Amino acid sequence: METVTVELPSALLKAANLEERNLSQQAARLLALELYREYKVSLGRAAELCQTPLAAFMDFAAKHGVPPLRYSSEDLEEERLSTDRPEA
Amino acid sequence: MEVHHEEVLSGAGLPGASEVAKAEWIEVKQLQNQADLLAAREKYALGVEELSTILLGKEIRADALLLDDYNARKLARAEGFPVRGSVGLLETFYLGGHLTDLRAAFRHLLAHSYIDQRLLDLRLRALGLPPLWQA
Numbered sequence: 001m002e003t004v005t006v007e008l009p010s011a012l013l014k015a016a017n018l019e020e021r022n023l024s025q026q027a028a029r030l031l032a033l034e035l036y037r038e039y040k041v042s043l044g045r046a047a048e049l050c051q052t053p054l055a056a057f058m059d060f061a062a063k064h065g066v067p068p069l070r071y072s073s074e075d076l077e078e079e080r081l082s083t084d085r086p087e088a
Numbered sequence: 089m090e091v092h093h094e095e096v097l098s099g100a101g102l103p104g105a106s107e108v109a110k111a112e113w114i115e116v117k118q119l120q121n122q123a124d125l126l127a128a129r130e131k132y133a134l135g136v137e138e139l140s141t142i143l144l145g146k147e148i149r150a151d152a153l154l155l156d157d158y159n160a161r162k163l164a165r166a167e168g169f170p171v172r173g174s175v176g177l178l179e180t181f182y183l184g185g186h187l188t189d190l191r192a193a194f195r196h197l198l199a200h201s202y203i204d205q206r207l208l209d210l211r212l213r214a215l216g217l218p219p220l221w222q223a
Contacts, residue, residue, distance in 0.1 A: 035133075039158060039159060040133060041133040041134075041159070042133060042138050042158075042159040043135070043156075043157045044134060044135020044137050044138045045133050045134050045135040045138070047135065048135050048136065058202065062200055062201035062202055063201070065201075067201065067202055067203050067204055068156075068203075069156050069173070069174060069197065069202045069203040070157075070158045070203075070204075071158065071161075071175065071207065073207060073210050073211075075161070076173075076175060076179075076207070076210075076211055077214065079172060079173065079179075080176065080179060080214065
């Protein structure tokens with residue numbers, strides 16, 4: 001994947017409590033998470049963009065308070081209504 | 089194929105990975121038209137597994153698709169597919185008598201903070217079950 005180099009204030013990285021090692025990967029994960037949180041990309045695409053395995057990104061999202069499973073209650077109700085109910 | 093790879097190879101060691109790998113009833117299919125996938129990658133902000141699921145569904149005229157991501161589900165519905173997610177599947181198994189303790193399954197999702205508890209409690213109420221963490 002093509003990459004670019006960015007400059008960030010060290011105070012910002014310190015405030016974000018990012019570790020010195022893997023700084024680029026951690027920053028990329030946070031940026032991808034924000035895109036996912038704002039519904040701009042899917043969970044799978046967000047994981048791809050920060051080059052993180054999907055399962056690891058799901059855990060990362062959950063730890064940052066962004067549930068990987070996001071449905072609306074209407075969404076789930078529609079699923080239930082369209083499911084063939086088992087015969088008694 | 090892309091989803092199977094994610095579940096079985098990338099997800100090796102995670103819950104369910106070995107069960108999926110061993111399941112003889114699962115037929116792994118390769119998306120035939122890779123050009124469609126490339127075009128869709130340019131158009132939609134979805135991952136390769138999510139897009140492959142929708143495109144393969146179109147190729148094989150699937151009856152329904154299993155997707156959890158909000159944006160992927162939205163696109164699949166726009167393409168005319170009935171969509172099922174993890175929570176909906178668990179509910180279906182429960183209603184069909186294949187899962188006896190739906191609340192325990194929901195608690196497992198909550199243990200990983202994968203979903204909002206309020207949403208699960210709403211689903212339990214719709215099924216006439218007590219909310220989570222209530223005896």
